[in-house]
Amino acid sequence: MPKDVKLVNQKGVRTDGRKLNELRPFKLEVGVLHNADGSAYIEQGKNKILAAIYGPREVHPRHLALPDRAILRCRYHMAPFSVEERKSPAPSRREVELSKVIREALESAIFLEKFPRTSIDLFIEVLQADGGTRCAGVTVASLALADAGIPMRDLVAACAAGKADGHLMLDLNDIEDKEGEADVPIAYMPNFDAVVLLQMDGQLTIDEFKEAIDLALDGCRQIYVLQKEALKAKYIAIKEEAEEVEGE
Amino acid sequence: MTSRIISRIRQKQIAQLIASGKRLDGRGLTDYRPIQIETGIIGKAEGSARVRLGKTEVMVGIKIGIGEPFSDRPDDGVLTVNSEFVPLASPEFEAGPPGEDSVELARVVDRGIRESKAIDLENLCIIPRKKVFVVFVDVYVLNHDGNLIDASALSALGALTNAKIFKYEVKGEEVEIKPGLVELPLANFPIAVTFADISGKLVVDPWLDEEEVMDARLTMTFGKAGKLCAIQKGGAGTLSPQQIIEAADIAREKAEELRKLVAES
Numbered sequence: 375m376p377k378d379v380k381l382v383n384q385k386g387v388r389t390d391g392r393k394l395n396e397l398r399p400f401k402l403e404v405g406v407l408h409n410a411d412g413s414a415y416i417e418q419g420k421n422k423i424l425a426a427i428y429g430p431r432e433v434h435p436r437h438l439a440l441p442d443r444a445i446l447r448c449r450y451h452m453a454p455f456s457v458e459e460r461k462s463p464a465p466s467r468r469e470v471e472l473s474k475v476i477r478e479a480l481e482s483a484i485f486l487e488k489f490p491r492t493s494i495d496l497f498i499e500v501l502q503a504d505g506g507t508r509c510a511g512v513t514v515a516s517l518a519l520a521d522a523g524i525p526m527r528d529l530v531a532a533c534a535a536g537k538a539d540g541h542l543m544l545d546l547n548d549i550e551d552k553e554g555e556a557d558v559p560i561a562y563m564p565n566f567d568a569v570v571l572l573q574m575d576g577q578l579t580i581d582e583f584k585e586a587i588d589l590a591l592d593g594c595r596q597i598y599v600l601q602k603e604a605l606k607a608k609y610i611a612i613k614e615e616a617e618e619v620e621g622e
Numbered sequence: 623m624t625s626r627i628i629s630r631i632r633q634k635q636i637a638q639l640i641a642s643g644k645r646l647d648g649r650g651l652t653d654y655r656p657i658q659i660e661t662g663i664i665g666k667a668e669g670s671a672r673v674r675l676g677k678t679e680v681m682v683g684i685k686i687g688i689g690e691p692f693s694d695r696p697d698d699g700v701l702t703v704n705s706e707f708v709p710l711a712s713p714e715f716e717a718g719p720p721g722e723d724s725v726e727l728a729r730v731v732d733r734g735i736r737e738s739k740a741i742d743l744e745n746l747c748i749i750p751r752k753k754v755f756v757v758f759v760d761v762y763v764l765n766h767d768g769n770l771i772d773a774s775a776l777s778a779l780g781a782l783t784n785a786k787i788f789k790y791e792v793k794g795e796e797v798e799i800k801p802g803l804v805e806l807p808l809a810n811f812p813i814a815v816t817f818a819d820i821s822g823k824l825v826v827d828p829w830l831d832e833e834e835v836m837d838a839r840l841t842m843t844f845g846k847a848g849k850l851c852a853i854q855k856g857g858a859g860t861l862s863p864q865q866i867i868e869a870a871d872i873a874r875e876k877a878e879e880l881r882k883l884v885a886e887s
Contacts, residue, residue, distance in 0.1 A: 459693070470725045474856075481858035558853070568860035572840070574853035575737045580870050583850050587863055 381539035381550055388550070390419070394543045397533070397593055402514070402604035404521045412522025414604070416514035419547055420504035425514040427522040430492035444489035448477035450511055452500040472508050479512055479532070479561040479571035485525045494524060505548035506534050512561045512571060513597055520605055529601050530570060532561035533593035535586040537578060542585055544593045558586045562594040633835045640832075641821040647829065652872055654827045657880070659776065659887040661784040669785025669806065673777035676829060677767035679711075680774045682759060682781040686788070686806070688748065688797060689756040699746020699754045703732035705761035705774065712766035726856070730841060731761060731775050733852040734812035738845035740782065742809050748790065748797055755787065757806075768829035771841050771854075775814035779884055782808055812851060813880045815873035816841040819859055824869055826876060840869055844877035 386394055398419030407413035410426035433439040450473045454460050465473075476498065484494070496518070498511040509532035516530040536546045538554025551557050556576025562569055569591075578586065636646050643651060655676030664670035669684035691698060705728035707715040720728075735741060746755040759781065761774045786803035818828035818836035828836060837859025843852035850870065855861065861869075 467725045467729060470722050471729050474722045474726055475854075478856060478858045482860050563860065566860065567862055569855070569863060569866060570860050572853055572855040572861065572866065574850065575733050576851065577737065577845065578850045580848065580850065580874060583870060584867055587866065591863060 379549075379553060381553060382541045382543070386541070388543065390547060394541055395589060395592070397545045397596060398547065400597070400600050402517065402600055404517050404604050404608040410518070410522075412518045412520070412524070414514045414517035414521055416510050416517075418506065418510045418513075418545075420502060421500070421507055421510045422502040423507060423510050423514050424499045424501060425511065425518040426497045427494060427515075427518045427524065428497075429494040429522075430489040430524070431495070433491065433493040438493070439491045442490055443486040444484075444492045444494050446477055446481050446484060446486065446494050446496065448473045448480070448496045448498070448515075450476055450498045450500070450508070452503060452507070456500050456503045472511075475571055475573065476508060476512055476515065480515060480519065480530060482568070482570050483516065483526045483528055483530050483563060484519065485527070488525055494519075494522075503548070505546055505551040506559070508532070508571075508573075509534050509559050509561065513601065517601055517604060521608070528563040528565040529598060530561050530563055531594040531597040531601060532559065532571060533590050533597055534559040535590035535593065537576065537582060537586070542582060542589060544589050556582075556586070558583070558590055560587065560590040560594065562591055564595050564598045628831055628834050632831065636831060636835050637821045640823050640825060643823075645825065646831070649827075651823060652826045652876065654772075654876070654880070655829065657776070657883060659780045659884060661780045661887060667781075668787065669781040669783075671777045671780030671784070672764075673773050673780060675769060675773040675776070675827065677765060678769060678773045678829075679763075679765040680770065680777045681762040681764055682774070682777040683762065684781045684785045685758045685760070686785070687756050687758070688753055691747070691751065691754045695743075696751040697747050698743040699741075700756040701732070701736060701741060701743060701759070702756065703728045703735065703759045703761065703778070705731070705763065707763050707766070711763045715763075715766070726854070727770055727774055728761060730771055730814070730843075730852065730854045731759070731778050733854075734775050734814055734843040735759070735778065735782070737851040738810040738812035738843070738849075740779070740808055740810040740812055740845075742807060745807065749792060749795070752795070753797055757785075766830065768831070768833045769816050769827050772814050772816045772827060775812065775843065776880065776884065779811060779813070780887060782806065783884065783887075810845045811881050811884060812843050812845050813877040813884075814841050814843045814852075815876045815880070817869050817873075819857075819861060819865065824865060824872070826872065840866070842870060842873040842877075844874055846881075848874050848878075850874075
């Protein structure tokens with residue numbers, strides 16, 4: 375990639391045709407895997423990610439169980455074929471860190487105290503990565519938790535804002551993330567105005583950072599609406615199917 | 623590291639004091655513990671430092687070698703930050719492969735150095751695509767009494783300020799090491815400032831007991847000219863957008879104070 379690449383043209387349009395404050399196209403599906411207690415799938419631009427929940431179930435190894443609440447375990451993992459150059463399937467340090475921050479983000483949303491001595495296991499598999507996978511992972515994981523019927527305070531929606539080519543922008547894709555100046559991923563519970571995941575890398579002034587937070591929170595609120603629609607869509611489909619059977 | 627038990631009564635005492643703007647060890651909410659920085663303490667290392675932040679103690683050693691560049695950055699030197707929770711530092715630490723807390727610590731320190739462009743990696747290229755300098759920053763936790771991130775980031779910075787790199791000459795495809803050392807040029811001083819959110823209040827530089835009680839942790843790393851270059855939230859608690867903005871303003875001021883300390887040492 376040459377260094378003088380233009381990520382935003384004079385009209386404020388990005389390489390993929392989006393405006394600065396525009397999200398990538400979303401596709402959200404709930405209940406996509408048969409064996410899992412809850413599952414969901416997300417396409418956010420070129421990102422394709424599956425999430426599955428197993429549990430609440432017995433904890434193995436046993437000594438990890440807590441007497442007063444469930445433990446949440448999370449594995450964020452990238453498929454070897456999800457990126458340009460094959461990624462080794464062994465968990466990288468990046469994946470270890472992201473598993474931790476995603477787990478901590480969702481812990482605050484789940485009523486873990488309802489299921490003492492159990493574990494809720496979350497698996498996030500990135501099938502294709504194109505920037506912003508930790509946020510897409512949180513968004514899809516929170517749908518999978520809801521699909522598993524696990525009681526939550528709120529859905530968690532996540533989105534990044536950042537700066538590329540001198541412009542603050544919403545929902546960075548891979549080129550914008552790699553070639554850009556900064557990236558601020560945020561996960562958020564809109565009903566509580568509560569930030570549950572916050573990271574940043576790059577360089578921003580404090581004023582730019584404040585603007586980036588506003589931008590990202592606005593993105594989270596838009597995603598929140600899409601999440602609720604996706605959850606309802608599953609049951610509307612079931613209802614229609616039932617009506618068809620009755621009609622026969 | 624949540625298995626350490628502190629009594630409910632002490633937890634309550636810490637939280638209640640903080641709610642009224644005080645801390646159990648007498649500090650103000652935005653005060654650091656006393657900080658000592660020593661540099662150049664390990665002769666065999668190309669750079670080294672030991673930081674004492676209250677009773678927390680972290681040593682950093684820097685080794686510099688020659689290696690191959692990453693294929694996606696063929697003309698850049700390589701920076702690797704690793705951290706060891708040495709078992710002698712805490713009854714909670716065990717020998718073995720690094721756990722997620724250790725990986726997170728190393729990556730947060732790494733992000734501060736990398737994103738602030740403290741080391742100009744392009745300058746560390748010897749033969750493009752073939753040979754570059756590899757800078758290993760090894761964070762060694764010697765005593766854990768809370769806020770390992772700030773202590774490690776300071777210690778890493780201290781070690782980088784006195785890091786030396788060997789002179790060399792390129793002969794065809796070979797690199798010949800010459801006698802003598804030059805300083806590793808530093809373009810920025812990244813400073814990490816960590817908060818704990820306890821009873822809805824942000825306190826700077828939490829010590830271990832406060833970390834046991836905190837709902838969330840927030841680290842902001844500032845480079846020169848008051849630019850933010852890395853953030854990491856930890857813990858299962860939540861933060862309001864107002865708290866985050868308030869933290870950024872406090873952290874910028876605190877980072878300037880710490881930067882002066884490093885410059886003096």
